[in-house]
Amino acid sequence: MKGFGSVYRKELYALFASPIFYTVGVTFLVISGYFFYNSVAYYNLLSFQASQNLVLAEQLSLEQMVIRPFFLDLSIILLLICPLITMRLYAEERKTGTLELLFTYPVSDCSTLLAKFAAVLTAMATILAGTLPGFALLGHMASLNWPAVLCGYLGIFLLAGAFMSLGILTSSMTQNQIIAAVLSFGALLMFWIVGWTKTLVGPTAGALIEYLAITGHLDSFAKGILDSRDIIYYVSFVILFLFFTLRQLESYRWKG
Amino acid sequence: MIEAQGLTKFYGSLPAIRDVTFRVDQGEVVGFLGPNGAGKSTAIRILTCYMPPTAGIAKVDGIDCFASSLQVRSRIGYLPENNPLYNDLTVSRFLRFAAGVKGLSGKNTTREMDRVVAVCGLEKVRHRIIGHLSKGYKQRVGLAQALVNNPPVLILDEPTIGLDPTQIIEIRKLIQSLREQHTILLSSHILPEVAQICQRVLIINKGQIVATDTPGNLTSQLQKSAQISLKVEGEINQLAAVLESHEGVQKVTVSREDAGRLLVETDRSRDLRPEIARKVIERGLSLLELKLVDLSLEDIFLQLVTEEPVQEETQS
Numbered sequence: 001m002k003g004f005g006s007v008y009r010k011e012l013y014a015l016f017a018s019p020i021f022y023t024v025g026v027t028f029l030v031i032s033g034y035f036f037y038n039s040v041a042y043y044n045l046l047s048f049q050a051s052q053n054l055v056l057a058e059q060l061s062l063e064q065m066v067i068r069p070f071f072l073d074l075s076i077i078l079l080l081i082c083p084l085i086t087m088r089l090y091a092e093e094r095k096t097g098t099l100e101l102l103f104t105y106p107v108s109d110c111s112t113l114l115a116k117f118a119a120v121l122t123a124m125a126t127i128l129a130g131t132l133p134g135f136a137l138l139g140h141m142a143s144l145n146w147p148a149v150l151c152g153y154l155g156i157f158l159l160a161g162a163f164m165s166l167g168i169l170t171s172s173m174t175q176n177q178i179i180a181a182v183l184s185f186g187a188l189l190m191f192w193i194v195g196w197t198k199t200l201v202g203p204t205a206g207a208l209i210e211y212l213a214i215t216g217h218l219d220s221f222a223k224g225i226l227d228s229r230d231i232i233y234y235v236s237f238v239i240l241f242l243f244f245t246l247r248q249l250e251s252y253r254w255k256g
Numbered sequence: 257m258i259e260a261q262g263l264t265k266f267y268g269s270l271p272a273i274r275d276v277t278f279r280v281d282q283g284e285v286v287g288f289l290g291p292n293g294a295g296k297s298t299a300i301r302i303l304t305c306y307m308p309p310t311a312g313i314a315k316v317d318g319i320d321c322f323a324s325s326l327q328v329r330s331r332i333g334y335l336p337e338n339n340p341l342y343n344d345l346t347v348s349r350f351l352r353f354a355a356g357v358k359g360l361s362g363k364n365t366t367r368e369m370d371r372v373v374a375v376c377g378l379e380k381v382r383h384r385i386i387g388h389l390s391k392g393y394k395q396r397v398g399l400a401q402a403l404v405n406n407p408p409v410l411i412l413d414e415p416t417i418g419l420d421p422t423q424i425i426e427i428r429k430l431i432q433s434l435r436e437q438h439t440i441l442l443s444s445h446i447l448p449e450v451a452q453i454c455q456r457v458l459i460i461n462k463g464q465i466v467a468t469d470t471p472g473n474l475t476s477q478l479q480k481s482a483q484i485s486l487k488v489e490g491e492i493n494q495l496a497a498v499l500e501s502h503e504g505v506q507k508v509t510v511s512r513e514d515a516g517r518l519l520v521e522t523d524r525s526r527d528l529r530p531e532i533a534r535k536v537i538e539r540g541l542s543l544l545e546l547k548l549v550d551l552s553l554e555d556i557f558l559q560l561v562t563e564e565p566v567q568e569e570t571q572s
Contacts (some may be wrong), residue, residue, distance in 0.1 A: 006356025010345070017344055097340030102403070104304045105357040106330035256267060256298070256307040 002106030004115045010121035011089075020088070021123060024081045029130045035073040036134045039066045063148050066138070071152040071222040075215050078160050079192065086167025087177040088143055089116050090249075094175035098150030099246070109249050111243060117168060124160045128153065139177060140238035155221020156232035162214060163188055165241035171247045188214070257409060257439040258303060262313035264564030265298050272298040273463040275312070279458075282408075284436045287450035288443035289557065290460035296443040297337050299460070300413050303441070304334045316409055330358065333438070337413040339395055343387030347378055347397055350386060351404060358405040368404055376400040376430065392423035399430060410438045414499060416449060428453060445555055459557065466501045483549040484520045484529060490541035492516055504528050516544070 015021050043065045050057035068179055083161030093099040135149055163184075170183040198206040210216055214237070217230040258280040262570050265272045273295035280286045302309045303316065305325040314321040316328045351372065355365040376396040380391055382532045386397055395415065402410060415431065416424045416505055431453055434440065446448050450457055451471040459467040459474075467474060487490055488495065492510060496518060500508045511517035522528045529546060536543045 002359055004355040006353050009356070010342070010353045013349065014344060058566055096343070097336065097338060100301075100306055100336040100340055101334075101443070103306050104329055104334045104336070105354070106326050106359065107357045108326060223365070237517075251306050256265070256301065 002111065003105065004111045004118075004132050007102075007107065007112050008118050009116035011116050012122060013117060014088075015085075015123045018088070020084060024084050025044070025127045026131065028077055028081050028127055032070075033076055033134065035077075036066075036070055036131070039073075040138065041068050062138075062142060062144055065093050067145070067148055067152055067224070068219075069224040070217065071156050072215075075159055075218050076165055077187050079185070081122075082160060083167050083170075083181040083188070084164035085120055086164045086169050087181040087183065089120065089168055090172040090245075091175050091180045092178045094252075095177075103253065109246060113168070113245055113249070117165065117242060120164050120168075121157075121161060124164065125157065128157060130159070146254050147225065148208040151224045151226055152222050154226075155218050158221075158231065159214070159218050160237050162234050162241075165238040165245075166191075169241050169245045169248060172252070182237070257284070257317060258441055259313075259317075259318075260303065261298065261313045263299060263302055263309050263314060265295075265302060265307070266310045272464055273460075274463055276460070277312075277464070277466060278458050280439060282439055284456060285440045285454050287454035288441060288460065289425055289445065289447065289450050289457050290443075291445055294460045295463040297413055298463075300337075300411055300441070300443055304332055304336075304411055305329050306336075315535055321479060330405075331407050331409055333404070333407040333410045333526075334403045334413055335410075335412045337397045337528055338417070339398040340398060341386050341394060341401075344385065345379065346385050347389075347400075348373075348382050350384040350397065350398040351400060354401040354404045358464045360405055368406075370402045371406075372400040373507070375403060375433075377426075390431075392419055392426065395419060395423070396425055396430070399427070402433070406437070408439060410434065410440045412440065412442045414443055414444065414445070416444070423450075445525075451515060482522050482524045482527075484522060484532060485512070485545070485547055486518050486520065486532065486536070486548050487516050488518070488536055488541045488543055489516055492518060492541075495536065495539055498534065498539070502531065502535065519549075 043060070043062065046056065046065070047060055050060055090099065094104060103109075135144065138144055141220065166187055167180070167184040170187065171177075171180040173183070174180050191212070191214040193213075195210055195216055198209045198213075200206075201209060211233070217233045220227050220230055260276055260278050263276040264274050276295070276299055280558050287295040288296050288300070298307075303321060305321050305328050308322050317331050319331070321326050321328045341354075345353070348369065351369050352365060355368050360368055367413070373379055376399055378396055378400060381393050386394065389397065399412075399415070402412070412431070413457065416427050419427060428449065431440065431442065435453075442450070442453065454471065457474060458465055458468055496508045496510050499505055499518070499520055504526050505520055505528065506523070507521040509521075511519065520528070520532060521535050527548075529548065531548055533543060
């Protein structure tokens, strides 16, 4: 893993120095803030009504009404912004020719790939951390189930990792960042909507398709359930697409 | 130090280089010369482990470029064509990155950065963003990253392209100052540059090496014909016809720009100057100037590059 640290630092610097990161980050935080406010405000409204209705009051739960919808909403924003964060990783280096430097420095393709991936994960963690104050405030005012919240964050982080591993692959396929982003957005959307056909294709294929669908696995995290199947799904998704990226880079080398 | 044996590279079905074989010994400065698209960059990219060859073996310091790519890469300082750089980093950050990926850390990094900054004259721009620098400075930054960690082999692909004359001279001086510590392979399509800097020249055309020698030897060996330039006063067209039929004369050209100027190409084995002078006087013209013209490396290069199709025809 020689050179990992250097590439990681360089990538992180390039990310934090680029206006794309801040634009994407601010957009994400504004929209996620809106979603959060909406969930909490709706919860607030219902709890006023519940003060006269005991049956309703029993059904009220922060987990079901705030935490779960919030993380599911976040996944929609992530679908839109992850391709924007990953699109430059290889496409820019191909365009400016610096990939030739990177390919001829004494670091393996695997180290650079992992360093780049680690850098975008760090950036994503930074953006996601921006949503924490909302929960802190909520936790101050109500009794919040923190383990469930952290479980949701783990899920959303894994989901973002999966999205970005696919984004890296498309970025390595072209020198045009917009094409990379569009390809990645399209492919992610396919993984999202593939679950819709599960009722049409019969029980066996249906179960398979349901397992393949990328957001279904988020739901259990959002509910506060830590299921190894879901963790394995995201981790193997990431490994698979990073592996494809390595093969793509190798093929690029041969073609020259 | 650098060894290429039968290197061949196809882009799809298009051969970029075919059966390129050469070696560069330790401490040599070798120029890789060829017109654009001749395959210089392809050969260099194989040697620097950027891409594997379709066939053939490339070795640097006795290590195979394909099998032990990382070891080879740590022995090479490479300045790619068009000098790609991370334009949004500052010079020092970029050099720190280069030092890091080349395996330096801590104090060694700082010391090495100070050294290359001093060698390349980058003190003034050390904390500026690379994208804002002039082309000459960018070229120095490119050289500086190649020099980090003091690799024994330097491979420079067109190091002076796109620079203005003063910058070219500066970069050439810089390269010349490096020749004592490094084995240098340098590609260029600018002939005087190669003649100035390099001890040996590899001429490549259409993907094949067509000549290898010192600039001096190339000039004398390949000079198949001698050229005599003369200036006369009077009617020269008839004189040209007479000279053309003279034994040993291959070709006579009448200069259009310079009135009264004739260029006579002759056999190298005989010195025809006395005979030509006599002819001129016999025809009653006044001889103003008569001299033997040495072929420059440029002429030789043109000869080699333009003769190629003829050779191919005779082979087939």
